[in-house]
Amino acid sequence: MELIIDFYKNMDYLGPGSIDDTKKALSFMEFNFETLKVADIGCGTGRQTETLANELNAEIIAVDFLKEFLESAKDRFSKLCKIDDFELLENFRFSKLCDIEDDSMGANLRFSKSRKKYSKSIKLLHANMESLPFKDNEFDLIFSEGAIYNIGFKKGIREWNRFIKPNGFLAVSEISWLTEKRPKELEKFWKSDYEEVDTIENKLLQLENEGYKLIAYFPIPISSWENYYSNVQKNIDSFLKRNSYSDDAKEFINKCKEEIAIFKKYNKFYSYVFYIAQKI
Numbered sequence: 001m002e003l004i005i006d007f008y009k010n011m012d013y014l015g016p017g018s019i020d021d022t023k024k025a026l027s028f029m030e031f032n033f034e035t036l037k038v039a040d041i042g043c044g045t046g047r048q049t050e051t052l053a054n055e056l057n058a059e060i061i062a063v064d065f066l067k068e069f070l071e072s073a074k075d076r077f078s079k080l081c082k083i084d085d086f087e088l089l090e091n092f093r094f095s096k097l098c099d100i101e102d103d104s105m106g107a108n109l110r111f112s113k114s115r116k117k118y119s120k121s122i123k124l125l126h127a128n129m130e131s132l133p134f135k136d137n138e139f140d141l142i143f144s145e146g147a148i149y150n151i152g153f154k155k156g157i158r159e160w161n162r163f164i165k166p167n168g169f170l171a172v173s174e175i176s177w178l179t180e181k182r183p184k185e186l187e188k189f190w191k192s193d194y195e196e197v198d199t200i201e202n203k204l205l206q207l208e209n210e211g212y213k214l215i216a217y218f219p220i221p222i223s224s225w226e227n228y229y230s231n232v233q234k235n236i237d238s239f240l241k242r243n244s245y246s247d248d249a250k251e252f253i254n255k256c257k258e259e260i261a262i263f264k265k266y267n268k269f270y271s272y273v274f275y276i277a278q279k280i
C-alpha cells in the first residue's frame, strides 16, 4: 500500500479518465432540484471531484480510504479556492469543508466561510466504501470513477442503491469487455486482477437486476487511457529513485509496464465504460 500511495499521491490521474469523460457522464442526467447532494466515492486526489464541483450546483462529499490522497485533494481544492484554511466538520473523523462559488463563466472558484451564501461545497470524508456512514435516500447522485472495482461492481451497485433518492442517479465507470470474444492472454491478465471484468451486456443486466433503469453508457476514449499512461510513465524514474530501486518498487513498476503493454496490444477489446443509471 505504501508504494501505491507514494506513486499516486501527487498525480492528477489515478486511473484512465478525463474531464470530458466526467462531463459527458453528467450530461445524461436531468435533476429536479437546484441544489444537489452528491457522493464521489473513491475520489482519489480529486480530479473528477473538481469537475463535479464546476459542473453542478451541489454539496459534494468526496470519499476515500487513503488519507494521503485526501490530503492531495485538499491541496487541490485549496488552490482552487485560493485558501489554505479548511473548516473542520464535527460529524466526520477526518473531514474538511470548502465552500466555493462559481463565477459567471464557471472558471474561478472562490472560498467563503459563509455556508449560507453559497450552495456549492466539497467535504472530504475518510471512509471505507464498504461501510459508508450515509443515510437512506440521501443523495441525488452517487458518482464513482474508476473505483467501484474495489468493492466489486455487483456489491457496489447493490449496497450504494439505498443511499440514492428515488429517481436519483448512479454513475460509475467500470472496466468492461467491448467484444464477445477476447484473446486468452488479455482475459488472464485482467481476470487475475479483477474477477468481475465482464461484457457491457452483463453489466447492464446486473444494473437492471439491482433496481436501476439504464440511462446511458459509453466507453471512455483511447485518449483517456493514453493520457493516464503517459502520466504513469513520467512518474516511473523519480519513483524508483525515491524508493532506492528496491525489489518491491521494481516489481510495482513492472506490473505497470505489463498493463501498458497489454493496453497497447489489445485496447480494442476492453475499456472503462461509464454506466449512468437511475434508481427506480
Ligand code: SAM
Pocket (backbone or CB within 6 Å): 012, 013, 014, 015, 016, 017, 041, 042, 043, 044, 045, 046, 047, 048, 063, 064, 065, 066, 069, 127, 128, 129, 130, 144, 145, 146, 147, 150, 151
Ligand atoms: N476516482 C479517482 C480518479 O479517477 O482519479 C481515483 C481512482 S483510483 C483507481 C481508486 C480510488 O479508490 C483510490 O483513490 C483508492 O484509494 C480508493 N479506494 C480503494 N479502495 C477503497 C475503499 N475500500 N474505500 C474507499 N476508497 C477506496
